[in-house]
Amino acid sequence: MTGQSTVALGKIDDPIDKPALITRIRSLCRRQPLGAAGGIVVVVMCFAAAFAGFLTPYDPVANSLENMLSSPDGAHLMGTDEFGRDILTRVLYGARTALFIGLVAASLGATLGLVLGVASAYFGGIFDLVVQRIVDIFLAFPLVIMALAVVATLGPGVQNVIIAITVPFIPQCARVVRSSALALREIPYVDAARALGFSHARIILRHMAPNVMAPFLIMLTYFVGQAILLEAVLSYLGMGVQDPTPAWGLMLKGGAEEFLESAPWLSIFPGLAITLAVFGFNLFGDALRDLLDPKLRSR
Amino acid sequence: MNAPTHASTAFEHSPPHEPVAGESLLEVRDLKKHFPVVEGVVFQRAVGQVKAVDGVSFSIRKGETLGLVGESGCGKTTTGRCVLQLERPTSGEIVFDGVNLEELPDQELIAWRRKIQVIFQDPYSSLNPRMKIGTMLDEPMRIHGIESNPSRRRRRIAELLEICGLPEKFADRYPHEMSGGQRQRVGIARALSLNPEFIVCDEAVSALDVSIQAQVINLLEDLRHEFDLTYLFIAHDLSVVHHLCNRVAVMYLGKIVELADSKELFGNPMHPYTKALLSAVPIPDPVVEAKRAHQTLKGEVPSPMNPPPGCVFHPRCQLAVEGCSRSEPELRELRPGHWVACTQVS
Numbered sequence: 001m002t003g004q005s006t007v008a009l010g011k012i013d014d015p016i017d018k019p020a021l022i023t024r025i026r027s028l029c030r031r032q033p034l035g036a037a038g039g040i041v042v043v044v045m046c047f048a049a050a051f052a053g054f055l056t057p058y059d060p061v062a063n064s065l066e067n068m069l070s071s072p073d074g075a076h077l078m079g080t081d082e083f084g085r086d087i088l089t090r091v092l093y094g095a096r097t098a099l100f101i102g103l104v105a106a107s108l109g110a111t112l113g114l115v116l117g118v119a120s121a122y123f124g125g126i127f128d129l130v131v132q133r134i135v136d137i138f139l140a141f142p143l144v145i146m147a148l149a150v151v152a153t154l155g156p157g158v159q160n161v162i163i164a165i166t167v168p169f170i171p172q173c174a175r176v177v178r179s180s181a182l183a184l185r186e187i188p189y190v191d192a193a194r195a196l197g198f199s200h201a202r203i204i205l206r207h208m209a210p211n212v213m214a215p216f217l218i219m220l221t222y223f224v225g226q227a228i229l230l231e232a233v234l235s236y237l238g239m240g241v242q243d244p245t246p247a248w249g250l251m252l253k254g255g256a257e258e259f260l261e262s263a264p265w266l267s268i269f270p271g272l273a274i275t276l277a278v279f280g281f282n283l284f285g286d287a288l289r290d291l292l293d294p295k296l297r298s299r
Numbered sequence: 300m301n302a303p304t305h306a307s308t309a310f311e312h313s314p315p316h317e318p319v320a321g322e323s324l325l326e327v328r329d330l331k332k333h334f335p336v337v338e339g340v341v342f343q344r345a346v347g348q349v350k351a352v353d354g355v356s357f358s359i360r361k362g363e364t365l366g367l368v369g370e371s372g373c374g375k376t377t378t379g380r381c382v383l384q385l386e387r388p389t390s391g392e393i394v395f396d397g398v399n400l401e402e403l404p405d406q407e408l409i410a411w412r413r414k415i416q417v418i419f420q421d422p423y424s425s426l427n428p429r430m431k432i433g434t435m436l437d438e439p440m441r442i443h444g445i446e447s448n449p450s451r452r453r454r455r456i457a458e459l460l461e462i463c464g465l466p467e468k469f470a471d472r473y474p475h476e477m478s479g480g481q482r483q484r485v486g487i488a489r490a491l492s493l494n495p496e497f498i499v500c501d502e503a504v505s506a507l508d509v510s511i512q513a514q515v516i517n518l519l520e521d522l523r524h525e526f527d528l529t530y531l532f533i534a535h536d537l538s539v540v541h542h543l544c545n546r547v548a549v550m551y552l553g554k555i556v557e558l559a560d561s562k563e564l565f566g567n568p569m570h571p572y573t574k575a576l577l578s579a580v581p582i583p584d585p586v587v588e589a590k591r592a593h594q595t596l597k598g599e600v601p602s603p604m605n606p607p608p609g610c611v612f613h614p615r616c617q618l619a620v621e622g623c624s625r626s627e628p629e630l631r632e633l634r635p636g637h638w639v640a641c642t643q644v645s
Contacts, residue, residue, distance in 0.1 A: 188425040192486075195383050196439045196493065197412035206438075210429040 035287020041280025049096040058086040060093040060246045079265040093246040101231045105165035106223035113173025118208045121181035138171035151239045161240045165227045173219045180212040214292040225281030232274045323358040330355045330391035351377040353553035364530040366544030374553040375533045379499045416490035420502035422482035426474040433470030459488040480511035499531045537580045549573045552611040559637040569639045618643040
């Protein structure tokens with residue numbers, strides 16, 4: 001009997017792992033229902049961004065004058081805008097823009113912040129003091145103001161929007177990472193690395209940074225949501241992505257300024273998309289924080 | 300005024316084994332490490348100093364093991380960290396193989412670091428949890444250019460693991476997959492990876508349970524013979540020190556109070572603090588233990604921020620006379636090779 005079951009267990013090794021994974025996901029959903037909802041939004045958004053071209057028959061940029069401002073119906077589920085472009089198509093392609101800018105800016109900001117924060121904690125002393133006071137100065141400005149200031153200096157365009165969103169993220173992440181790295185600095189394996197004669201850069205990047213991954217990942221997901229919102233704000237103010245690139249903030253601007261009463265679908269759907277995306281990433285980030293922070297795990 | 304005079308005399312009277320040039324591998328001369336105690340958030344000012352190490356001098360000959368013992372907080376770990384150049388001393392010299400490490404620029408210091416390695420107390424926090432054991436041993440060899448060929452490095456990693464009594468397959472494991480004793484062996488293998496001449500063992504066995512302790516101590520002894528190593532063995536467990544060390548220095552509140560050959564120190568302790576310390580070691584024989592007169596110290600260790608004047612031990616000392624609170628006793632050589640910092644013994 002026992003021999004048989006051992007053999008059987010050995011044979012179906014893989015199928016056993018899969019239910020385990022599903023059970024784990026299921027228990028995760030039960031413990032973090034909001035986080036799971038956020039996760040679903042994130043996955044759907046990534047899917048939409050990746051397969052926008054297959055999900056809709058329309059072109060997001062080409063004008064179609066016979067379909068101008070048609071209200072939502074069977075052919076155009078979310079209606080069309082003043083140039084006859086399908087709103088659903090533009091929302092899907094907009095997810096691509098939003099995700100691209102969001103992911104690039106968030107990972108750039110979080111990574112640079114990680115390095116700066118760990119370096120600040122590692123060197124300590126005057127270096128730490130100066131870096132942290134500069135961080136204070138940056139944190140005194142609201143995100144939007146700072147991003148606007150950067151775009152105003154550099155001019156609009158996708159690349160500059162990314163820079164504008166990255167800059168205010170760096171000090172935020174640096175501050176959070178530094179507090180974790182300070183505790184790390186006193187741990188013997190960092191001393192061991194110094195005694196082994198490793199360079200400062202190697203100790204910071206290879207020995208300390210990988211051990212502050214928890215706050216880093218939390219900041220990263222939170223930043224993606226924030227970056228999407230910031231990009232929408234900048235585009236709405238006309239300082240971000242430029243027409244005809246499909247971007248949610250830009251669609252909201254066009255819709256809200258001229259057609260809010262006559263054709264509300266122009267602004268409702270991109271607005272919903274922004275809300276959902278930011279909401280999704282924030283919930284996902286919150287759940288991630290609870291999961292990665294052992295102090296909160298019991299809750 | 301008092302301190303510098305004491306310092307220079309201690310330097311003149313340095314232990315007798317070292318005058319032969321090239322014999323002593325490490326020499327520590329009047330080492331001081333004071334940590335400032337600061338107050339205030341924005342405008343910080345020093346309100347005092349913790350004199351963790353205050354004028355320590357000793358030398359270690361090649362192939363020798365010097366034990367450094369004392370209570371928690373007496374500065375023995377700080378002394379070790381200064382030797383390792385993990386802390387910059389406030390003053391004093393650390394001369395290794397004829398080179399003063401304090402005067403070396405950072406870039407040259409990195410090259411010197413491979414000769415002096417460390418084994419830490421806690422086997423859990425001394426290994427990077429995100430690194431495989433193999434990577435941990437590979438990295439130092441790669442950085443210092445000890446072996447440029449990757450496959451030969453892999454063979455050497457297997458060798459190092461074997462020397463330290465671990466199977467080769469551990470190279471692919473993470474620290475959390477191993478026990479405390481196994482981790483400590485990895486720590487030793489890592490220290491050996493750079494072919495050091497000198498190893499600071501900072502309480503290297505005190506976090507392990509007794510049976511593992513014995514194994515690791517034997518391993519350290521075997522390695523000393525095999526690789527011609529020199530140890531600075533920092534510990535608070537006197538029986539371990541007795542077993543492993545050729546000479547022993549006893550520290551109290553940042554100063555060395557007694558320094559002698561291991562046999563001499565354990566057989567004939569002279570300083571009242573050493574006597575009290577030795578009498579606290581239990582004897583594993585209930586009959587002897589019951590007959591023995593215990594000499595217990597009264598009071599607590601004073602704060603190193605505000606040490607007592609004169610001899611730092613006088614408030615707790617049984618032999619203390621009036622003069623002890625006034626002048627600081629120097630380390631005197633009362634017998635050949637037996638140095639005691641006390642005016643009341645002879």
